[in-house]
Amino acid sequence: MTIQQNFPLLPYNTFGLDVKAEYFAEVGSIADLKAGLRSNIRPVFLLGGGSNVLFTQDVRGLVLQNKLRGIRVVREFKKKVWVAVGGGEVWHEFVLWAVSQGYGGVENMSLIPGTVGASPIQNIGAYGVELKDVFVKLQALHLTNLELKTFNHSDCEFGYRDSVFKRAEKGKWCITSVVFSLTKSPHKLNTSYGDISKTLEANGVENPSIADISQAVIQIRTSKLPDPAKIGNCGSFFKNPETERAVLDNILVTHPQAPHYPLPDGRVKIPAGWLIEQCGWKGKRVGNTGCYERQALVLVNHGGATGEEVKNLAQAIIESVEEKFGVRLEAEVNMV
Ligand code: EPU
Numbered sequence: 418m419t420i421q422q423n424f425p426l427l428p429y430n431t432f433g434l435d436v437k438a439e440y441f442a443e444v445g446s447i448a449d450l451k452a453g454l455r456s457n458i459r460p461v462f463l464l465g466g467g468s469n470v471l472f473t474q475d476v477r478g479l480v481l482q483n484k485l486r487g488i489r490v491v492r493e494f495k496k497k498v499w500v501a502v503g504g505g506e507v508w509h510e511f512v513l514w515a516v517s518q519g520y521g522g523v524e525n526m527s528l529i530p531g532t533v534g535a536s537p538i539q540n541i542g543a544y545g546v547e548l549k550d551v552f553v554k555l556q557a558l559h560l561t562n563l564e565l566k567t568f569n570h571s572d573c574e575f576g577y578r579d580s581v582f583k584r585a586e587k588g589k590w591c592i593t594s595v596v597f598s599l600t601k602s603p604h605k606l607n608t609s610y611g612d613i614s615k616t617l618e619a620n621g622v623e624n625p626s627i628a629d630i631s632q633a634v635i636q637i638r639t640s641k642l643p644d645p646a647k648i649g650n651c652g653s654f655f656k657n658p659e660t661e662r663a664v665l666d667n668i669l670v671t672h673p674q675a676p677h678y679p680l681p682d683g684r685v686k687i688p689a690g691w692l693i694e695q696c697g698w699k700g701k702r703v704g705n706t707g708c709y710e711r712q713a714l715v716l717v718n719h720g721g722a723t724g725e726e727v728k729n730l731a732q733a734i735i736e737s738v739e740e741k742f743g744v745r746l747e748a749e750v751n752m753v
Contacts, residue, residue, distance in 0.1 A: 418442050418443070418444060418445070418449040418452055418453060418622045418654075420440050420441070420453065420456060420479070421441050421442065422439070422441075422457070423438075423439065424437060424438045424440070424480070424629060425437055425638075426441075426467070426472060429464060429467045429482065430467035430468075430470055430472060431466070431467055431468040431645035431649060431650065432470075432472075432645075432649045432650060432651055432718050432724070432727065433491065433649030433718045434471070434649070434722070434723065434724045434727075435643070435723075436472040436474065436475050436476065436720070436724065437475045438462075438475070438476045438477065438479075438480035439458075439475070439477050440456075440458050440478065440617035441479070441482070443481075443482045443484045444481050444482065444483060444485070444591075445484045445485065445486070445505070446485065447485070447558060447565075447593060449576075450481065450485075450558055450591055450593070451558070451563050453479065453481050454560060454561075455563075455707075456479065456628070458478055458479040459478050459479070459707050460477065460478040460479075460588075461479050461480075461481060461560050462476055462478065462479070462480045462481070462482050462753065463480075463481055463588075463590075463591050464482045464483070464589075464672045465482075465483055465504075465505070465531055465534050466508070466531040466532045466535065468531040468645065468651055468652065469531060469535065469539065469651055469749070469751055470651070470699065470750065470752075470753055471506060471529075471651065471727055471728065471750050471752045471753065472724045472753050473724035473725050473752060473753065474724065474725075476753060482505075482643050483504050483505040483592075483593075484505040484534060485502040485503040485504045485505040485506075485534070486503045486505055486506055487501070487506070487541040487594075487726070488501075488502050488503070488506060488511060488514055489526055491596065494640050495601075496602060496603070497598055497599060498520060498598075498599055499596050499598055499599075500515070500520065500596065500597050500599055502533045502592060502594060502596055502597065503533065503534075504532065504533055504534025504535075504591070504592045504595065505533070505534060506532060506533045507531075508529055508530070508531050508532060508533055508535075508536055508541070509527060509528050509529065509531075511523070511721045512527050512528075512532055512631065513525065513527075513631075515599055516568055516627055516628050516631045519601065519602075519709070520599035520600065520601065520627075521599060521602075521604035521605065521606075521627045522546075522550070522551040522597065522598070522599045522600055522604075522605070523551055523597065523599065524628075524631040525543055525544040525545060525546040525607050525610075525613070525630060525634055526541060526542065526543050526544075526546055526548070527631040527634040527635050527638070528540050528634065528638045528639070528651075529543060530652060532673050533594075533646075534591070534592040534593070534594075534595065535620055536548050536578055536595065537540075537552060537573055537582065537592065537595060538580055538582040538583060538712060539578045539580065539583060539749065540575045540577070540578060540579060541578075541684050542577075542578070543634070543638075543746045544607070544610040544612070544613055544634055545607045545610040546607050547575070547577075548575070549573075549575040551597045551649050552573070552596075552598075553569075553570065553596040553597060553598050554567055554568060554569050554570065554596050555567070555568050555573070555592055555594065555595045555596065555630075556568075556593050556595075557590035557591060557592045558590065558591045558593055559590060560588075560589055560591060561589070566590075567570070568581075571720075573674075577656070577657075577659070577686075578656050578749055602683075604627055606625060606627070606630065607630075608625060612637045613630065613634065616633040617629060617630070617633050617637055620632070620633065620636075620744050634637075640711075641712050642709075642711075642712060642715060643709055643711075643715060643717055648709075648719070648720030649717060649720075649722070650709065650715050650716065650719065651715075651716070651717065651750045652749075653689075653691035653715060653749050654715060654716040654748060654749060654750050655689040655693075655731075655734075655735075655746045655747060655749055656689065656747050656748075656749045657686050657687065657689050658686070658687055658688060658689060658692075658746055658747070659680060659684050659685070659686050660685060660720055660744055661684055661685075661687075662683060662684060662685055662686060664685075664742075664744060665685045665687060667678050668702050668742055672695065673711055675687065675691065676688050676691050687744065689714050689738075689746055690712055690714035691712075691713075692741075692742055692744060692746070693713040693714065693734055693738060693746075694709065694713040694719075695741065696737045696741055698713055698734055698737070699713040700751055702719060703726070703730050703733075704720050704722065705720060705721045705722035705723075705726060706718055706719065706722040706726045706727045707719055707730070708730070708734070715732060716731060721726060724752075728752060729749060734746065
């Protein structure tokens with residue numbers, strides 16, 4: 418493992434921001450990781466696929482990129498398997514592997530950018546399935562005492578795009594591997610999400626396999642979300658806000674068509690993309706940054722944008738949504 422100085426992070430963040438790390442190293446093993454941490458360069462910032470981070474300035478200290486690889490079946494049951502996956506594996510490559518083996522559970526989360534090690538941190542999810550639905554446990558290395566610890570499901574305190582790693586344990590761990598429980602058969606197919614059933618129908622699929630669902634999700638995502646290789650972005654920039662029912666009722670007076678989803682506790686979730694579009698931001702360009710034309714929840718870099726510019730746009734969007742609807746949006750992306 419070599420620690421490099423004054424290292425350009427441009428290829429390491431999907432927003433395409435041109436910032437530098439004071440020190441940078443790739444870690445391919447737990448021994449590498451420990452060696453990096455023993456360098457005593459602080460602070461330490463753990464980077465995965467760089468798909469959920471907005472760098473607003475050069476990064477001080479040591480950036481470690483998790484490159485811990487490996488996918489293996491660790492337990493086999495009659496109807497399911499447990500698969501342990503290295504934290505540095507690319508999430509979508511793991512999904513494709515699972516689908517090719519006939520293991521079900523992650524196909525709805527096809528094409529989510531980022532790494533396996535980052536997936537529990539914000540409990541990634543798409544099309545009716547969340548990481549917590551297939552999660553068994555994870556192993557993580559503490560960044561200061563260098564001890565390995567196992568976090569079981571309940572230890573992670575998963576919520577909507579949330580876990581203990583975004584709260585009490587934030588910035589303290591490197592997730593080295595994650596164990597998932599995947600089905601061999603029967604699979605629990607999840608096609609109820611509107612766009613999936615529509616796409617399967619359009620593809621002429623009547624009895625979908627997990628591969629058909631993965632394919633449909635890939636089609637939907639590529640049609641709605643910008644490809645970071647072509648236009649810098651971090652997927653959804655904001656979380657969908659969860660509000661009191663009364664807030665929605667107020668909105669429904671002026672916007673009877675407002676989409677919303679009831680939550681078990683009586684509150685409601687309102688799609689942030691809709692709120693942002695209603696405020697006139699969809700497709701709008703501000704300097705080198707802007708709001709994506711096909712999904713208002715996604716902020717993009719049209720080329721040469723700075724993190725500061727994106728942050729300012731996000732702030733302007735938050736303020737206008739709050740003023741119009743009385744709902745305060747929260748960023749999903751991690752600002753550094
Ligand atoms: N909508 C608009 N205008 C827009 C975008 C959306 O009116 O510009 C409306 C849609 O018409 C629909 C509703 O908002 O009624 C929901 O839209 P969509 O199905 O596209 O999903 P989303 O709520 O905007 C969430 C996730 C995505 C995930 C999709 C599909 C969050 C923050 N985002 O988006 O996740 O792919 O559902 O499950 O929960 C990500 O986290 O990076 C991400 C892409």
